[in-house]
Amino acid sequence: MKDEKLLKVLIETNEKRENPVNPDILRQILSIIMLNPLEEDRGRSQDQIKHIITKTRE
């Protein structure tokens, strides 16, 4: 699940930065958030984000 408009803005903002991050991680995080939008989802969402940050770094 993803939103092209949101993702486009994220990628453009990232590209303008001096030290951009891997755009794929932005896509993955956005996808996690859209699948877990509720307050009750926060713990699970944060765990997934942490996991992909760790994985991307590896």
Added chain:
Amino acid sequence: MKITKIKLQNFGPFYDVHEIIFPSGSGVNIIHGNTGQGKTSIQRAILWCLYGKVLDRNGKEIPPTSLLNRSAFRDGNFAFAVSISFGHEGKNCVLTRKTAALVHQDRRYLHGMKSSLVENGDPVATTLSETRLKIERILPFNVSRFFFFDGEMLVKYEELLDQDSRSMRILRDSIEHILGIPYLRTARDDLYEVERKLEKELARLLRRIGGKDYDELAELYQYCCEEIERKKDLIKKLQGQIDSLEEEIATKKRRLTEIRSVQEDAIRRREIDSQIEMLETRGESEKIRLKNLNSGLYKTILSSTAKSIIDQLKLKHEKVMGKYNEKQQLLGKLKSLKHAIDAARCRFCGSILNPTKLKEFENEYKETEVKIESLTEIPEPNLVYETSARYLEKMRSQLVKSNEYGQIDEKLAEIAHKIASQKAILKQVEQKLIDVDEEEPFRLETRIRDEKEEVGRLKGEKSSVEDQLGEDFQTQSELNQKLARINREEINTLGEMIDYTKRISDVFEESIAVYRNKRRKEVESKATEIFREIRSKEDFSRLDINENFGLSIVTKSGTLLNRAEWRSAGEEQIVALALIGALNKCAKIEAPVFMDTPFARLDIAHGQRVLTYLPKMSDQVVVFVTDREFRKEDEVYLEGKIISDYSLEYRGEDEGSYIIMTSHIGGSA
């Protein structure tokens, strides 16, 4: 989300079970009904089924007891239910909510509430909380207002024009939600939380190694090594100073031995000076004693003469005192004889009791009187004599003894001799000390003493530095062990992850404003487009949506008109409809649009234009209308987009309202 069926049971004016089936195709579904026939109740039933609560036009929650059908209540059936069938992301879903109570009380209805969600025949939520979470993901409550709205409530949307009102802020949040802005905020906040958790992990790891990372420990180790070297140098330097001072002390001691005789002579001279001074003091005191003796000498000279005078006075005094004492004795005797004479006569008659004795007493009495008479001239005792005698006795004790002068003379002579003798020795010693620095030994001794003190201080400092050096060696060893234990890779990885997470959260943070602005412009453009389509006049250029989603009309001359400058309530409603239409088009959520009496405040011309626009609002549009606001001839404006047509029919208090299908064009019924 697309609703295919609504099933009501004992809800509002609908007694027993009723249902509405919507065709699966795209288009407008019309539900006709006059006032009180159940239009608003159908919309409320959907909202109650979705969220378990319904708000009235004042924003207050309608109690469950008011939702139960009156005929059911009359029957003693305190149970009502709503079920919605809908398609969502390719799945066929059925959401059911029902409640029942034994007593007609709000609390009982709330306790008795149950809900469930079935997807493709499989139950995916069976409790209230599970259902709530599922529905919130499909159509969140706070955006439902843009999909299920009441024409009479459009005034609430017009609150957007009052930029400072609370309603406007709530609406602004809902608008941001429908546009998907909270996704970015949530992502940013989650990233902050991940960053915080990583920092906690790092802190925990660092605590295990004493609160410092590898680099800090390495720096500490380096510092410790440097300190050890510095302290070693310092000890060496201190030892050098100690050695140097001890050598100087030894040199001074040797010199002191060499000049010891001078020192002894100097000491001797001081001793002789002191002795002479002491003898002279003693001589002075003897002279004072002699002076005192001389001042009392006249007493010694006069003492023999005084003694002679006193002796004569004593003799005279003793003679007078002998006669005086005799007279006193005779007076006592006379008194006794008088008593004896009185006793020789009877006390009452005066007759003589013993004539012989009386005679004897009377004779003795007369003789005594004669003797007393002879002693009449004797004077009183001489008191001058006694005073003089006492003074003389006192003076005798102060008389100079004859040998005292001799003793003093002897002592003075002895002192003079001793002084002379000491002065002679002094002369010899002084002869020896001519041209000699007699103070040198003392100076040497003073310096030796000072230098010994300095050596002591230096030794103390050296000892303290040696102790510190010992501690530094200990620290160095501990740091060595810690450095050996540290997993440097883990610390670096965590640090890099924190930095990376910060960079990602910065991207999300920066994107919020960019995305928000972009979406705002998009909504503004879409709203302008819709406004042009549904407004009959063409005296404006565009709609303007400010930072807070406040709406204004921009005229062709470029003037920005705010709400106060608009001319009618209908105008406000058109602007609000344009905004809702735009939001539906720009929304991140796909859902049907349910509109309850949307044309009530519009004139015929605007009503027709809105009708023409309706099919474009959403894939599924459901409009609740009265016969007055939507007539048969108005169907032409929908240009064949009507896919179903229902009428609500009220059949009296007992039966309530019925839903009658009048036509069903699109898809299967």
